[in-house]
Amino acid sequence: MDKKVSVIGSGFSSLSASCYLAKMGFEVSVYEKNHTVGGRARQLMKEGFTFDIGPSWYWMPDIFDKFFADFGKKTSDYYALDKLSPAYRIFFSDDIITIGDSMDKICTEFERIEEGSSKHLRKFIADAQENYDIAINKVVLRPGLSPFELVTKETVLKVDQFFKSISGQVRKKFKNPKLISTLEFPVLFLGAKPSKTPSFYSFMNFADFGLGTWHPRGGMYEVIKAMHSLALELGVIFHTDSAVEKIRVTKGKAIGIIVDGKSIDSDFVLTGADYHHSETLLDKQYRQYSEAFWSKKTFAPSSLLFYVGFDKKLENVEHHNLFFDTDFELHAEEIYDKPQWPSDPLFYVNFPSITDATMAPDGCETGFFLIPIAPGLEDTPELRKQYFDLLLARFQERTGQEVENNIIFKESFCVNDFVEEYNSYKGNAYGMANTLLQTAFLRPKLQSKKVKNLFFTGQLTVPGPGVPPALISGKLVSELIAKAN
Ligand SMILES: Cc1cc2nc3c(=O)[nH]c(=O)nc-3n(C[C@H](O)[C@H](O)[C@H](O)COP(=O)(O)OP(=O)(O)OC[C@H]3O[C@@H](n4cnc5c(N)ncnc54)[C@H](O)[C@@H]3O)c2cc1C
Secondary structure, three states: OOOOOEOOOOOOOHHHHHHHHHOOEEEEEEEEEOOOHHHOEEEEEEOOOEEEOOOEEEOOOHHHHHHHHHHOOHHHOOEEEEEEEOOEEEEEOOOOOEOOOOOOHHHHHHHHHOOOHHHHHHHHHHHHHHHHHHHHOOHHHOOOOHHHHHHHHHHHHOHHHHHOEHHHHHHHHHHOHHHHHHHHHHHHHOOOOHOOOEEHHHHHHHHHHHHHEOOOOOOOHHHHHHHHHHHHOOEEEOOOHHHOEEEEEEEEEEEEEEEEOEOOOOOOOEEEOOOOHHHHHOOHHHHHOOHHHHHHHOOOEEEEEEEEOOOOOOOOOOOEEEOOOOOOHHHHHHHHHHOOOOOOOOOEEOOOOHHOOHOOOOOOOEEEEEEEEOOOOOOHHHHHHHHHHHHHHHHHHOOOOOOOHEEEEEEOOHHHHHHHOOOOHHHOOOOEEOOOHHHHHHHHOOOOOOOOOEEEOOOOOOOOOOOHHHHHHHHHHHHHHHOOO
16 A cells, blocks of 8 residues: 555644554655744744743643554653653742642642642542543544544433533532632633533543643653654655645545645645645635634634743742733633733743753753733734733742843744744634534544545644644544545
């Protein structure tokens, strides 16, 4: 079997699919518009500082292990992993919560905030673990072709959890607003408000407290490098600086792509670029979803990001830090309900150089700042500056230190860059949210309904946003391509 597959994009999902397809015997060529592979997970290196441009939380290590095991490999064949201790720190206006690297430590912290809460927490996480086993080992491994995929003997017993929100579940057992925010944080990775996210997704809480937060030494880009190396070992051919201009279709069947005006023939086309953009590469009659369809969907937020080099070591911060010292509800409303620049945003900061000396020059700190914002907002240099000043002032106040004069450089990334660099719909950062009506078979499909031999993968399709789902998406689509062959 040496049929050809043209793969558009080289993000996690495309890399995953390329590895599986090459292992099955397909001749795989990847076309990436940017200069380096990795998509949203690329790397910025500047003046001795190393930044992950996108993802920084390595959660669900079992999924990475399974991916490499499918090729007879281990993650340690490619990168070293450290479990972070503490996992992260949350700054509130009147307190700091530190999330340790074990349930015992986390329970002690919960008890400090709310007496008796650790008993509820242990039960909540035990239920979340059950959901994790069902979701990750069964439901998520299905390609989203039919509603019946969600029906297993385990999910039938938990059907109510698909209709109740995680927010409601958390509030039943925990009263302290700081604990509520802490337990609602993990589902933010799914891209929607906790009040719109089914409580079945509490499996993210098990990923957080049960499995822990890990760091690939050198940063998340080490995982991209590992998958790229594996793909090369398997014979995948990469073309960077190669923006695909068109998906060629004849008589309802994909027959290749056009890159730089040149036609490339292949038996299958698989696109891991944003789904909306991928469909614009097709003539109108071959698109499955209208502009109206996309505009009604709940997208994960976009982000305003800053990559900052500091000329000193910082104090009172950990590797991962969440600043939840303002109104969570108001910020969520300004992302989802009345899209606008946030009046008083929550934000996230990481300093990987705190635990990993390779990521900054000696005596320096690598800082990554992120404010989630609504996709499609106006993005100007003035707004970026205004929000950086606001971030820095809050950061200095909460952590009790002056850092303003210790900045060697800062780079920013926002809506316009997401559109320009990744052809992202409205500049979304991490795809289409996992809400009840945007789960599994209700998401845009892995296989085109209109064009034979055309397939899609990535964070806008099944199973959803995030690095672990991207790995799974690549596996699922490769199995569908093998079936269609
Ligand atoms: C700021 C940020 C923080 C995040 N944090 C985390 C985190 O901590 N943990 C986590 O698990 N997830 C996180 N995520 C989400 C995670 O990074 C994504 O879900 C995942 O990387 C998406 O992979 P993908 O393959 O679907 O898409 P992408 O990475 O976007 O890959 C698509 C590729 O297609 C290319 N492309 C687009 N158009 C064309 C074209 N016409 N021709 C050729 N190539 C094209 C793009 O350049 C890109 O390389 C974060 C995302 C962002 C942006």
